[in-house]
Amino acid sequence: MKIPKRIQPLVDDGLVDSVLQQLMSGKEATVYIVQCGDFIRCAKVYKEASKRSFKQAVLYSEGRKVRSGRRARAMEKSSKFGREQQENIWQNAEVDALYKLAEAGVRVPQPYGCFEGVLLMDLITDEDGSAAPRLNDISMSEEQALEDHTEIMSFIVSMLNVGIIHGDLSEFNVLVDERGPVIIDLPQAVDASANNNAKKMLLRDVDNMTRYYAQFAPQLAQSKYGQEIWALYEKGLLSASTVLTGKFFEKDEITNVSNVLDEISTARQEYEDNIQRKQDFDL
Secondary structure (H helix, E strand, C coil), X not given: CCCCCCCHHHHHCCCCCEEEXXXXXXXXXXXXXXXXXXXXXXXXXXXXXXXXCCCCHHHHHXXXXXXXXXXXXXXXXXXXXXXXXXXXXXXXXXXXXXXXXXXXXXXXXXXXXXXXXXXXEECCECCCCCECCEHHHCCCCHHHHHHHHHHHHHHHHHHXXXXXXXXXXXXXXXXXXXXXXXXXXXXCCEECCCCXXXXXXXXXXXXXXXXXXXXXXXXXXXXXXXXXXXXXHHCCCCCCCCCCCCCXXXXXXHHHHHHHHHHHHHHHHHHHHHHHHHHHHHC
């Protein structure tokens, strides 16, 4: 196919040999399958901010560090240079997150760098070598749903352990190859320790994934993995070896239980007092 204008510089520099086909076009980027020497890879071409439909990007970029004071001031003033720097940060956030998560053991596409708004990375394939389907395009047994849900929860824990929250995780941002789920689309990755919306986004990520798998394993519907994960994270007790239960009691629930126990104790005491008074009367 004709080489897209944004990919042409990569062809000129010898990073890409040819563009085989367009794989998909989404709210933030268009992805192409490309030939790189002996390898078939993906080229993710980010859309310009004016053409990108990703909502509330500012919520996700909160807390991202900018080392240069000049760049930070330009971004605050929203000058042309500042907007360019904001775009660079948005695009580089994904490749940085991919490298960090791959090292942490999370299954993500292997990145090969971001060049002028084009991210090169591995093409995730199925057992036949075709592009792997998204999670929302497949069905599974209850046993498989429970197994994959457990793996996704472990990925979320591993991500949080290195300070990253996906921020937009759902069945549309997970591919499935012959080994299981692979997490994709991370330009909005959230800094867990610096973003005021971190907890809300983590809970939403977990709820989205749990709701999807609950279609095949209904027992997951009542679980509270998100609350459990965040509570352990806040207490500094979350690690790769943490065994999750999916159970969590809110403070008000604990208070209510305590109140019920107090009422039971009071009722028992009144009963015993009544028995004693009756015995005293019979005497």
